[in-house]
Amino acid sequence: MSRAKARAALMQELENALRRSSAQGVIFGQTVANTVGISGSDLECLDFLNLEGRVTAGRLAEMTGLTTGAITGVIDRLEKAGLVRRERDPADRRKVFIAIVPENLARIGRFYEHMQRGMVKLWESYSDAELKLLLEFATKGYETMLAATEELKSMVEAPRPKPAKKSKRS
Amino acid sequence: MSRAKARAALMQELENALRRSSAQGVIFGQTVANTVGISGSDLECLDFLNLEGRVTAGRLAEMTGLTTGAITGVIDRLEKAGLVRRERDPADRRKVFIAIVPENLARIGRFYEHMQRGMVKLWESYSDAELKLLLEFATKGYETMLAATEELKSMVEAPRPKPAKKSKRS
């Protein structure tokens, strides 16, 4: 096999591996959600809250791609489960910040332990330089996906080049 | 900052980056599905079919974690959209193989093009050795998630150590 072909094959393998692991990540998430007794979207929102800290309901809608109405439902369920708290912004009383309730989040952490241990074990097998390479790859991959998502949205949001406002009505 | 601390911080960054990109991957998938006009699960199944080739309905259920009833619906919709075909196994007529219809799949490929280009560009910036490192990481990450998923399922499937059929009734 030529060097170029070998490289193309390597990239194909990498693509498949990334897709497989991405799909498995989705399934893992669903499984955690089932175990906890909440929906996949609910868990996804919790995850965003963990990453970004206290955010408004509207921002959650943006981040997840759900409507604000759906987010209201998500927050209702998470709040009832004691996992998050609504906090009205005193400076702008229209806004509702959603904040995690760390005490109760602990009981979810339990379901990530096995995963966490496995991942740490994997990460530990790499040198600092290798970890940096992986971090850069993950970051750039994220940026690529974000850009592709925006591109796709713009394709779908402007599908009609205008109803062609005919100057002469038929 | 000590070396150990710097390394821990690096790992934390890597974890966040992986979670972010994983979340964005989910959103990208949802966006593609919306654009195509099918559900997220439908697209996920198509993706599995692309990776694994012709598979049975039951295997799709296993792979996605959906019930066989739900898979029937997925296949019905995909078949109606002309994206897959049901093929009864002549050797075991209970089985239904699901096969992609490549001609019609092309119109979906269009929505992956931008993403694909971005990813190829990213991959090309790495040496063969680096690509191998990334492939290994993705593969091991997949295996870790798979194991964690199985572990989680066993936690939930055997939550009660049996009604304890006591040998000596109290």
Added chain:
DNA sequence: ATATATATCTTAGTCACTAAGATAATTAGC
């Protein structure tokens, strides 16, 4: 032959989602 097992499909009911509009608070124009 009959029973059991396997693979998919059907049915009834549930739950999260969207679209549209209601409510409430803020900002802008006059």
Added chain:
DNA sequence: GCTAATTATCTTAGTGACTAAGATATATAT
């Protein structure tokens, strides 16, 4: 300051994908 427009969340009605349980059809075992 008063009215209009804007922003942020919530409410409501209706839709669609999902699960659980059981039906159907085929295959294997005793």
